Amino acid sequence: MELVYLWVEEYKNIKNQGFNFSPRFTCKYDKDKNELTIEEKKDYVSIFPDNINVTAIVGENGSGKSSLCEEILNIVSTKILVIRLNNTFYVHKKDDVTINVKYEKRNLKLFHIVYLHTDILKYDLIKNWTEYANLGTKGSNPFYTMLKDKSQSLLHLDKFRNKFYLLIFQYFGKFQQAPFVFQPKKVVLLFSSNNDSAHIKNKLIEFEQQEKLKDFDIEKYIEFLKKIEPLLGEHNDITNLYNAILNQSEIFFSLIKIGILEINFFDDKERDFFQLSQGERKAFIDSLILYNEISASKKNDMLILVDEPDLSLHPEWQRRYLFNLLTLVETFKSKKFHFIISSHSPFILSDIPKENVIFLEKGKQAYPNIETFGANIHTLLSHSFFMKDGLMGEFAKSKINEVIDYLNGKKSPITDDDEAQRYIRIIGEPIVKRQLQRMLDSKKLDKMKEIDALKNQIESLQNRLDNLEKKP
Incomplete structure (x- = not known):
């Protein structure tokens, strides 16, 4: 199943815009005629595996990238949506919309959606129309599911102290590192602030009796329940319970044994998780959650939204x-x-063909004249769509402009040639450096010519003066 087209009536800064997500087909919706057309591109070439399609949404901050991702999640309220399964198109539309195209409604729950946020602790409303996995909020282990509060609205990082207590027991130690994924063991438990110790205890007992546990090592959970039960009776406050559990190393390491996420990869290199950079940790968590979601899902069709994965990543990690x-x-x-x-x-973007890219500018789709696939990074960077004011740092640019003003005889903080020469000497861009040096040399030459001319004029005047003084 493939997301082909999305028409957004109005969402944040996006208004009356249609977006094509398939490189193979072009959809157009004429709002005045209520007419939707679907055409297959003649020169379509697929560079990705047969079971994978990749679409990039590109634009600067505020262009509407995240808004478009959010609108995909709000498909129930979306006016028109086109998906393709094998060779059949299915059009999902709001009930108040009539369009001139043959369509067949389809149960969208066949599509498993995974949404990876830029912030691993940013939670959103869980959508009720499809399976929705927000980064860090869901695992395949029923232990997590049974303890999670039934409330659909989870937490934001800056407000969780007032609404939720987040208990995280994790142990990474040494693990194998591949370029993008690692081998950890961790347990994440989420409790609502409305839950008291008795309620948690009841949930644990209820969890113990679940049929879902048949696929898990029941002895580990029973061992955990026995060890945590005394603490549940002693502490009525979640924070105190959390601290008490952390102080009980035996219980802490029991939690470690109940690792809900574990992936084995091929690199033997060892590194400590807590010594990783922020970007490396983000890459690890993104990969881990994604792999776990794919493994756990029973759906064969997955739509995976990744919101600005390049943030915090080293350029080499972005490239790969x-x-x-x-x-x-x-x-x-x-x-x-x-x-x-x-x-x-x-x-x-250098890994994605232009046909697979949606360019956004201020909530509207743009069509820059640029080929992306296999393009040199510097070529892409130098394009005005990415860097409207060039590639140079703004501070360096201002200093170079001061040199130019001085060389052109305009008002400038630079007072003499020697100061201008010092700035020119440290400029890294060779063309700019060479041109400014020529301007300075020309200025010096003009000054020398002027000095020589003045000397000649002085000499001429002196000769005239001498001749006049010799006359009686």
């Missing part, structure tokens, strides 16, 4: 991002994936 992402999912041959990646990184 898509390659590593495709490597991560290549073992899932029976599943079909549609990755939608929002970004403003030319490093990522």
